[in-house]
Structures are given as C-alpha cells and as structure tokens.
Amino acid sequence: MDMKEVPITRTGMYNLFFIACDPKLKGLVMSGKTVWKNPEGYLPGRMAPLMKFYVFMSLAYLLLSVIWSVQCMRFWNDVLQLQHCITAVIGLGLFEMILWYFDFANFNNTGMRPVVITTWVVTVGAIGKTVSRLLILSVSMGYGVVRPTLGGLTSKVLLLGVTYFLASELLDITEYVGTINDISGRARLFLVLPDAFIDAFLILWIFTSLSKTLDQLQAKRISVKLDIYRKFSNALAVTVIASVAWITYEVYFKATDPFNERWQSAWIITAFWDILSFVLLCVICYLWAPSSSSQRYAYSEEAGEEFDEEEAQSLTRGQSDGDVSLTKLEKHVGGAGISDHEDETEDKRE
Template structure:
C-alpha cells in the first residue's frame, strides 16, 4: 500500500474516532506504512483562535493549540548499540497532505527519502520528505529526536503549536530507520479549541443536545399535564409512551452534560457516557417495540399480543444487545483501533434488525387497517391511517438521508467537511423526536381516550364473522316437532340495528 493510500485509510478511520482531546500514548509501536514506520498521534478539527476572536470580539476566547507533553520514544535494550536516524513528529492540515512525501521519476510516492530522491537533491536519504505549504510557508510542522548510542529513551522537547487557521489537523510520529522497528511512543498531546477541549467536529453537538433537552422538556410538560388531567382514562399504550418520553429526557440531559464535561477537561467522563449510551439504547428499543405493538393493534383493537409476545420480546432483547454494543464501541472505545470490517461487524446486525422491525411493522399495519375497515371502526381507522402516513414519511426520509450520508462520507475521504459532520447524528435524533411528537399528538390522554381502547363486545372481535347472523324462528317449527331449515337475514350496520340491539322474534 502506498503512503497516500495508507494515509487516506487512517483519515477515514479517524473520522469515527472518539478519542479525547488529551491523546494518551501508552507504548504504541510503529507499524510499516509504505517505506516508513508510523504511529497515528491524533486527528481533530480545530478552530482558529484568531477567527474565533474576530467573530465574537470577546477576549474570553482562549488560544487553540496542540501541545506536546513528555512524549518519549523507547527502544529495546538489545538495539541500543547504534546511533539512529530521526524519529519525527509531523503535524499538517489536511489541505497540505501533498506536502508530505514525494516520488522520483514519476514512480510510487514515498514518505521517506530514497536514494533516487537524494540524488535529485530534494531531500536527505533516510529522513521524512516534506515541503512548505503554498498557503502557509510555516506549515507543516516537522521536528524530531534521534537515539544516541547506548541511549534507550529519548524525549521530544515540550512544544506548543498555535493554530491560526481553522482546519482538520493530523499528527503522525514517523521514522525511516528499519533498525528501530521495535521502538514505542509514550506520553500525551493536548489539543484545544478556543472554546474548550471538545473536538471541533463534536463541538456543535453540545449546543444541539442542550436544545434537544429543552425540546423534550416542552414535550414532557404537554404530555404529563394531559396525563395528570385524565389519569383515569389512561391506556396501557399511553403508559409506554410516557416511559419513552422520560427516557428521552434523561438521554438528552446525559449527552449534554457529557459534552460539557468533555469540553472542560479534555477527557470523556466515562460514567456519564455509559449512562447516556444505555438510556439512548433503551429508548430506541422501547420506541421500536411500541411502534410494533401499535401496528399490531395492542391496547386499541386487541387486548394482548397473544402468541406473538415471546417473539416481540426476543426481537427487542436482540436489538438492545446489538445496539448497546455498537454504541459502546462508537462512544466509549477508540474506534480508530478497529478496521473497517470490524466496525461493519457491529453495524450490520443493527441494520438488519431495523429492517426486520420495519417489515414487521408495515405488515402488521396493513392487516390492522384492513380489519378496522371491515369492522367500520371509523375513529380508530382514522387514527391508524394518520399513524401509517407519518411512519411511511419517516421511513422514506430515513432512506433518503442514508443515501445522503453515504454520499457525504464517500466524498469526504480526508474529513475536509468536518464542520458539517455533526448534522448526520443530529438528524436521527430530530427524526425520532418528530415521530414521537406525532404519536403523542395522536394518542395524547384525553376525556375521549377510552374510545380508542379495546372493548370486549362483539364489535371488537376480529376472529368472528359478523357479516351475517343466523336467526331461528320458532314459528316455523311444525307441530310434529320436526326442525325446519333456519331462516337467515343480514346483520345491519351502523345505520340499522347493532349486535347489542338484536332481539329474537317472538313465537307466533
């Protein structure tokens, strides 16, 4: 793999990274990439402190920088008998990626200076090739240290690099000495934005979750006020909706405080992150189960799920487990350590279970609508049609957004659009909240709630054929007690007599 291909792969993987702005290195070993040995030190979007001051004219905005603190390189005791080449630290903005590496006579691009390139006088053999940026001659920043003979550990000088241009910055530790194949890096680097330590591509999410917390509070005020007013009319389905709203309020609050803590310290608060992930997973699981149960008519046109209860519970438990693992990997672990196939291994089960949910929901909705129409339950039919339309719109919008997301990521290999990346996860939160608002509007507690509930009279039985009713007329019986054939008459609809109003004819 060429150096640029490897660099592109690392940049793609770093998009999913959730490492803190304080990047710790605990003995990471250099791996071969092209003709160099590389450790990825970090990749974050950083806003320029100068631009931030110009936008706000506020002296409270701090500087943005990348600081090296006690970054050391350690080699084994068996390989201290020589003086090594330089071990470099290279920081570059993604637009300047072409300034790293070079090629001779149109050959394969290399990051380490080869003999052919050294003959051209463009670099020193055995060192990293780099050229000044055309837009900013002081970039990229390249510096390093070398091992003297019998020296086991060397330390990079403490250095703080000011960021004067907004962009996606990458840090790599690179060396070109094959004799240092076992060298490892230790220490930490600190990456800071003007407003705090929150990575640039995540910074807008802090305000977003604050807004979503406020939105859930407004929804909660509406729902709980209705719930308190008509608590005697509350249905089991409305209790489930109450549970989802409560979970959503906790989830949004936990995410907001998680980002606030991350922004202040540079390290993700593990406990809050775990709670936010778990509340979110439970909410998504319960929300899908509610959609499925509503589609089946539970609590509205049927009293129980019958034999489907165990299957519904099993599907919900499987979805919760798969989603929880995926969310923990994305938000707690360092996803940059996973290969693309490894991450796909976690995403595919969730996607397949979501597809199964959608298929089952719409299949159940179709059957429920047909039964409601056949039974002429017009009030419930109207609600279910509105629910079906809202759900169909949500699915269509979701498919469209997935296509846009794939397009966005495929055209942003190097994360140059990092300032807009927060919109992708935010959209799914807005969509699920909008669908929840629709459900709350359709099934809000009211004085008429019971007309949506299941009733055990004859008009609610789906499994009995009520289109005709057989009536035996005693007057038709002959005197010799022989039984005559029964006489039938059709059952009248809402404009005539109902099941409860039918009376047997009196004997003549």
C-alpha cells in the same frame, strides 16, 4: 522530547507525524500523548456542535413532557395503558438528551471521557431507542386498541427488542465509550450495518402488522380508530421514506469520507435521527393524546359490534317521520300475525 505547544490559527483538519530518518532508530518504540484543544474546549470539531444540539433537544423533550403530563393529569381516569407506554418513552428521551449533554460537557471541560459515565449514557440511549421502536411495533399490531395483549407474539417482540438493544449498544459503545480520537468513516460503516439490518426487519414487520390492523378496523367498521390508524400509517410512511433516503446519504457520506475531511457537517448525521424520532413521537402523542373520549380508542370485548359516536347519533337521533313509519311497520307485522292466527282458528271450527 520536551513539551511543545503548537498554536493553530486556521480552522481545518490537522495531522501530527513523527518521522525518524536515522537508520539506527529503526524499531524504536515511542510513548507519550498529544493534547488537542479547540477555542471552546476539548471536544473534537465534529462533535462540538452536538453539545448545543442536545441542549435544544432537552428543551424540546421537556416542553413535550410538560404538555403530555398536563393532559394526563386532566384526564387521569381515562388514561389508557398505551398512553402510559408513551409517557415512558417521553421520559426516556428527555433523560437521554440530558445525559448526552452532560457527557459532552464533561468531555469538553476535561478532555477525558470516563468509561463508566459514557457507558451509562450509551445504555440509556440504547434502551430509549429500543423501547420507542417496540412501542411503534405494538401500536401497529393494535395493542390496546384492537387487541388487549400481544398474545403469542410477546416473546417474539421481546426477542427482537433484545437483539436490537445489543446491536445498538455495541455500535454506540464502540463509537463513544473510551474514545477520544475520531473513528474512520469505513469503520463506522461496518458497525452500522447490523443495526441497519435489524431496523429494516423492524420496518417490514411494522408495516405488515399495520396493514392487518387496518384491515380489521375496516372490516369491523370502527371509523374512529380507523381514521387514527390511517393518519399514523401516513406519518410512518413519511418517516420510513425519510429514513431510507438519509441512510443512503449516510452510507455515501461515510464511504467517501474515510479520513473525516468533512468533519464540520458530520454532526448532522447523528442529529437527524434524534430529530426524526422526536417528530414521530410528537405525532404519536397528538394522535393518542389523553382526553375525555380516550376510552373510544381502547380495546373492547364487543369490538365486533363497535361503532363510533357519530354513527350512534345518526342511528338514535332519527327523524319523526322515520319513527312513525317504523311504528306502523311493527303494528302491521303484529296485526298480520294475529289475523293469520284467527284465520287458522276459524278454519278449524269449520
């Protein structure tokens, strides 16, 4: 067949069929390729909006990293181990968004997706998602705040992290690496299920750990840390509700669109998770921002005797009347002790 160019003047979903009606051609094997190009490049219509989206997300992560870095530099001596972990998550998020943009830009310009480059991008993304989830789990367990380490739970947390990383890596490699044609909605739904089950288990573990941490802080009456963890739990609850609602919509969207007929809005499915992760990361950065009082949030060996600064001031401030009465009480007790001793001595002499 000679090369033929077919101009397309109307936006829509197009299919190309090769039909042979001659019985003599039964069993014929054809080889060749088709090249599809949109006005702005080779990116499929469902993926094209994501390239611009990753530009905005890169700028958002860059702004967050600048603000966070400035705070860390200002209060470097008070930075906690937990805050170093947050720095790593911000850095991975920024790196991931930049890599996704360059991968999409290369695809858009050349029409090809080199396996090595896309695999690297997908791997960085899977690492970022895994580390961010383990950070949330560690915070929920009270790492660096209620306990200095995760202790015996470290191996279980790492095992869960490795499992989630493999599931996420498999899903993204299947969907992106070496893939130019659109994957059917039902095939993507099958690949999403293992990832979704592990996410559900993570959420259950996070809230169980968070409940225990809140109980510990309430029992010890550490009101500063308790207030932070309550805000964190509220933000996490909102995130989970939004996630469950979106997963329900995503399952419905992919199950009812096996041929990608709603391709123009398909990019929102991917974009939502990046936006949600970024918002939750901003909340964590706000709650655990480096400051001159960061050490108040850190784990202390004397946590059982800990109390916040306001309580300390209320105990030590003391009004003059209270101090006088306390002094009188001490003198009265001391005097009573002396008089009793003297009475006993007189009895013996008698």
